[in-house]
Amino acid sequence: MKRTHYCGVLRDEHIGSRVVLKGWVQRKRNLGGLIFVDLRDREGIAQIVFDTAVSQEAFDLAETLRGEFVIEVEGVVRLRESINTTIPTGRIEVFADQLVVINESEIPPIHVQDDDDAGERLRLKYRYLDLRKPKMQQKLRLRSKVTQVVRNFLEQEGFIDFETPMLTKPTPEGARDYLVPSRVNPGKFYALPQSPQLFKQILMVSGFDKYYQITKCFRDEDLRADRQPEFTQIDIEMSFVEPEDVMEVNERMLAKVFEETLGVRPALPFPRLSFDEAMTRYGSDKPDTRYELELVYLNEIVADCGFKVFTDAVSKEGDVRGINLKGASDHISRKEIDKLGEFVKTYGAKGLAWIRLTAEGINSPIAKFFTEDQMAALLEKMQGEMGDILVFVADKPQVVFDSLGALRQEVAKKLNLIPKDVYNFLWVTDFPLFEYDEETGRFVAKHHPFTSPRDEDIELLGSDPGAARAKAYDIVLNGFEIGGGSIRIHKPEVQRKMFRALGFSDEKAQEKFGFLLEAFKYGTPPHGGIAFGLDRLVMLITGSDNIREVIAFPKTQNASCLMSEAPSWVDEDQLEELSVQVKLTEAVVAEETEV
Template sequence: MTSILIKRTHECGTLKVQNIGEQVSLNGWVQKRRDLGGLIFVDLRDRSGLVQIVFDKDISLEAFEMAEELGSEYVIAVRGKIYKRQSINPNIPTGEIEIFAESLQILNTAETTPIYIKDDDDVSENLRLKYRYLDLRKSSMQYNLIFRSKVANIVRNFLSQEGFIEVETPMLTKTTPEGARDYLVPSRVNPGKFFALPQSPQLFKQLLMVSGMEKYFQIVKCFRDEDLRADRQPEFTQIDCEMSFVDIEDVLAVNERLLKKVFKDALDIDIQLPIERLSYEEAMERYGSDKPDTRFGFELVDVSQAVKDSGFKVFTETLQHGGFVKTININGYGDKFSRKDITSLEEIAKTYGAKGLAWMKVTDEGITSPIAKFFSEAELKDILQLTNGQAGDLLLFVADKLQVVYDALGHLRLEAAKRLDLLDRNEYKLLWVTEFPLLEYDEEDNRYVAKHHPFTAPMDEDIDMLETTPEKVRAKAYDIVLNGHEIGGGSIRIFSSQLQQKMFEVLGFSQEEAWEKFGFLLEAFKYGTPPHGGIAFGLDRLVMLLLKEDNIRQVIAFPKTQNATCPLTNAPSYADEKQLKELNIQSITTKES
């Protein structure tokens, strides 16, 4: 390798007509070469964009002859003069100019790449991830990572100006119950013991409040060993904040200002404050989801009372066993759904636990439905009144336990909106969901578990119900939702040792178990703990939604696949016997098995 003799004076994508007549030096990759005999045209690319280089025998025979050797993705340095381009290319920012080369240096050659360096290459994701360093050369991927960096800097600058102190918390910590599975790291110097990679810095940020930091933040990696999906990765980046001497309104206010700043500076979009709020109960009742997409309607309607005496046994027997009958009105789009379409919707409903899907179409002549005969005229009139049913509407009904009804209809309204192309990608609807249940009952373990985590404070007026009806206790918890995706969540924390101990008792921990798992936090609480609370945003998911991407892997430099592997490095991999022996670990799975 030779050293770079021609050092860049400009970046490729920054040159304009104002630069005509200037001598410039550029470095970059060969995007494309076109040989027209006496002239060779090269599209030269760097991170800023690309520009056309012209090699002319009459200007530099040496540079022209070297240019004849150039191939795609060769790394070169070139020096020349800027001229007005004869055939303007309106599709690129530098399309009005070109550089006639006077000297050329080939810094490195390149073999034929296994994937094309262009945005519409239509290559499988697995191949893209295997050659991610090539995939990241694409302008779309570079734009995404530059945008992500911009958002992170907006966040960091805003929180710093608001008086937050950036503090790093440990990556190697203690495994604790609740939440997803931990990733464990064996300790060589402490045989048989394991560190856990943090699912979030939850305990440490509370300790920072005990320590008097008052306002803390960090942009930090977190790890959860859970099933993956389009908006979830095993390692992800969190914007983590905590504040002392605050209540819910204080936390929401500063984070609304943060979101307003991000949207304005990153997208030049003004969001209206305050952001809309729904209680958890209202969100579930209206949308069947605690992270509802509110860009469209199709809200859930309870028709249990209207159908309780009908002749349709599916409904009446469900109600007799304590269930519910709810419907959504796909208002105005009934003619868009054939019998076959409705059957496919029923299959979706079944994946969420529903036993079936009943339906009615409203026409000018009345109601068309295989179940209409089981209802009186008065009952049908009540259903239409409750659902505001009009000619052209389609009503979809699910009868079951409440959670099944919520899950099935909540997902059906989203599916219907997708099929009807009602999800406007240019619209950003933010929503706070508040007053979550503090606890939920785990039938498998036969105990209550924390809806968020064990340190979430109950609503003051609900504390007395912890001992009598814990399932009714609301939490001082809140999530921020963007277009049906949870992008952040937090709570006001328990800061009283007595209340924290009571919470552990409700969760089924003995005093000894609580101290074994969380003793360092409970010990800290003895020494003067301020009221505190905070929030954590998922940076990856937020950036994904701001960029209108459908997959979180599009905004992460080196992501994992759906089955938590890395095609680039072949991680995870087997450890050799020497490593395992040093860690006092014996594996029951071998390469051969």
């Protein structure tokens, strides 16, 4: 029998039609002379009725059915006597006179239904069952829709789709490389690409002025809810552009994606914040602007107060900043304030000072350190009113930003301040070109080594790298960075200055990036671009908690696949063929022995 329809598309207009359906048994109910089967495919569920009066043979076979059997049925669509308003096909049912069991199923280790409460590890081990759930099918189909919209948009804008190598040269781009040994070049290794960065720049040198690619990237780094060792990137590059050109076309692309997938049309242009303003107002370079809770700078007010924690921070060129938790006095207890104090400690803060404003007056362990005038000035600056809780962190500026930036997110969740179905886009611009790594004692690129400094800051590369600003821009959505890009360096002498500022000698730069530097000798156009994390973007569009929900076969937090059991050991003869010898640490040996 050839399938005529998907289960989930049947409606009133199909009543009286003879149909052939194929799918999985979701549920069976045997009422004696009637058997009802909910048949599921990718489009939804249709109720199938087996009646002894219609076909005794089909009825007898239907009695053997269990959940997740794969079957095909043929019958006539009829109007249901008892309408089910909870599903789209709830007005019809199929009276089947033919049934074929294509394949049987053992009892599944997880329930194939959206309200299944199986843990994530079990879901990932039996991912093929997990992916049968309607909500997972919807998410991955929406992901497919997003990529389709992106491709259509970029093609219409004149971008050309390219593929760049998966086996390439190891280059220091920020994260650890995944290395692949070469059999035909013993002792040498390829690297899986952290991004197509160098190749897309070379494509600009090649004269293809509008490039895009939806591609896999690989980074051997610690994982979290919105990060995977292999991820998918929407990669875009353009020649003869300035930041505004890149931002404008990508704003329109994102607006198109949201309009066609969610029916939401974001207002254009997106708001812009400089890096400095984002940090001072929100404590983050990827702020969630759906709610207030902005940071307030207090150094001038508290510099001469009697609270040593504040005065010491100011005297050591640190910061004292606070957040007004408006109206939180009735919702956050003293015990919960103490928990928030422990929370900020995980971001390097030594603790959390606080003032509760109640009908009885000021309640705070630090109030005694302030004169009346100082307290009045503090409350005025913080716009404190009865019912508010004022919280403060005093430390190095970065610690203050990290602590209060995370605290505002934590409190927003606790106080239910985050609106549903609101999508706040934001460009963050004017990033520092470098950041100082205290562990290595040197500057590292804030984005990557090919980001162009602002024209007026080029001379700072040799004299004061920390003051140089980048022609860089990140696109933020609801507190998540979904994309980042920059105008690239296109002049060889500027690229050499950049490498020197990063601690690369000319010889080392030639060794690592020689093919790019060589290409730059032959007429390189000014160019720039952006890369979006497709997984993260789809995560936000679907309202998922982490990107593993929108990747068909994701890895766990230790970068393993529970379904395929990758990574795995390989045979000695394979290692020998690759000229590779494995040396295990004592900890790994002990762990494997225990397993």
